[in-house]
Amino acid sequence: MEVSGVGVSGEAPWKKMSAEELEHQYLPRQWVVRLGAEEALRTYSQIGIEATRRAQATWKSLLHVPYGDGEGERVDIYFPNKVAEGALPFFLFFHGGYWQSGSKDQSAFMVDPLAAQGVAVVIVGYDIAPKGTLDQMVDQVTRSIVFVQKRYPSNEGIYLCGHSAGAHLAAMMLLADWTKHGVTPNLKGFFLVSGVFDLEPMVYTSQNVALQLTLEDARRNSPQLKVAQAQPADPACPVLVVVGQFDSPEFHRQSWEFYQTLCQGGWKASFEKLSDVDHFEIIETLTQKDSVLTQIFLKTIFQ
Ligand SMILES: N[C@@H](CC(=O)c1ccccc1NC=O)C(=O)O
Numbered sequence: 001m002e003v004s005g006v007g008v009s010g011e012a013p014w015k016k017m018s019a020e021e022l023e024h025q026y027l028p029r030q031w032v033v034r035l036g037a038e039e040a041l042r043t044y045s046q047i048g049i050e051a052t053r054r055a056q057a058t059w060k061s062l063l064h065v066p067y068g069d070g071e072g073e074r075v076d077i078y079f080p081n082k083v084a085e086g087a088l089p090f091f092l093f094f095h096g097g098y099w100q101s102g103s104k105d106q107s108a109f110m111v112d113p114l115a116a117q118g119v120a121v122v123i124v125g126y127d128i129a130p131k132g133t134l135d136q137m138v139d140q141v142t143r144s145i146v147f148v149q150k151r152y153p154s155n156e157g158i159y160l161c162g163h164s165a166g167a168h169l170a171a172m173m174l175l176a177d178w179t180k181h182g183v184t185p186n187l188k189g190f191f192l193v194s195g196v197f198d199l200e201p202m203v204y205t206s207q208n209v210a211l212q213l214t215l216e217d218a219r220r221n222s223p224q225l226k227v228a229q230a231q232p233a234d235p236a237c238p239v240l241v242v243v244g245q246f247d248s249p250e251f252h253r254q255s256w257e258f259y260q261t262l263c264q265g266g267w268k269a270s271f272e273k274l275s276d277v278d279h280f281e282i283i284e285t286l287t288q289k290d291s292v293l294t295q296i297f298l299k300t301i302f303q
């Protein structure tokens with residue numbers, strides 16, 4: 001892999017970028033080659049809305065189930081037809097949108113192909129900025145997982161998948177302290193898709209207008225800085241770091257360096273660069289049962 005991490009000077013490469021270049025590196029829509037930037041976002045939303053409509057028409061579901069008292073603290077749960085409720089693998093999805101856009105209501109991309117194979121899928125809602133702060137989102141995601149574990153104690157594994165900002169939230173769960181929640185979730189795998197793991201560069205982009213991260217907030221919420229010091233709770237739990245071929249060089253660097261840090265920290269990490277997909281297609285392909293990423297998920301869940 002040719003992506004260099006920290007340069008010979010020891011300084012992160014983004015620190016030498018102009019403000020314009022940094023902004024460009026962290027605007028995924030500008031790296032889409034098959035469509036114009038705005039059309040790429042529109043297409044992504046449409047595919048998410050359509051997949052969600054189809055999922056709700058096809059599978060038994062529990063919609064808008066509260067995992068906390070806040071209005072935004074809700075999940076949608078989709079069940080496969082067979083087997084008794086509960087004794088199933090559970091796949092939890094945390095949507096992207098830079099912690100300030102997107103919702104569970106248009107993010108059920110992977111329900112059809114996973115439910116068809118006997119996986120329960122939970123699409124998690126959380127309070128995006130400016131309503132929610134990053135610390136609150138991390139806490140909400142933690143509680144959503146605790147909720148699933150408590151409600152389905154006989155689950156056959158909980159798998160966390162996040163996209164982009166959602167991959168960041170899922171990665172923060174590698175560091176979660178479950179003791180204060182009274183239950184340790186049966187986590188069996190992490191799928192971190194086109195994520196951001198070091199939030200420091202975000203502080204210097206326009207995304208921070210809504211996020212309002214201080215440098216301290218960014219560092220406290222950067223799994224890249226934290227996982228090296230943490231012991232894997234379960235060293236056998238696989239952590240897959242995936243990035244799309246057409247993601248920006250900064251997104252490639254973020255994923256590659258996080259993967260390397262996970263390996264050094266004793267996690268069972270793997271890295272995939274998915275060919276021919278951009279930041280949005282990488283999730284859009286999850287609507288299809290034979291996509292490379294869908295197959296990786298199923299293989300991990302049923303190995
Ligand atoms: N404002 C971003 C949108 C974006 O990043 C995004 C949109 C949908 C799903 C994930 C995204 N990226 C990270 O969370 C852009 O212009 O590319």
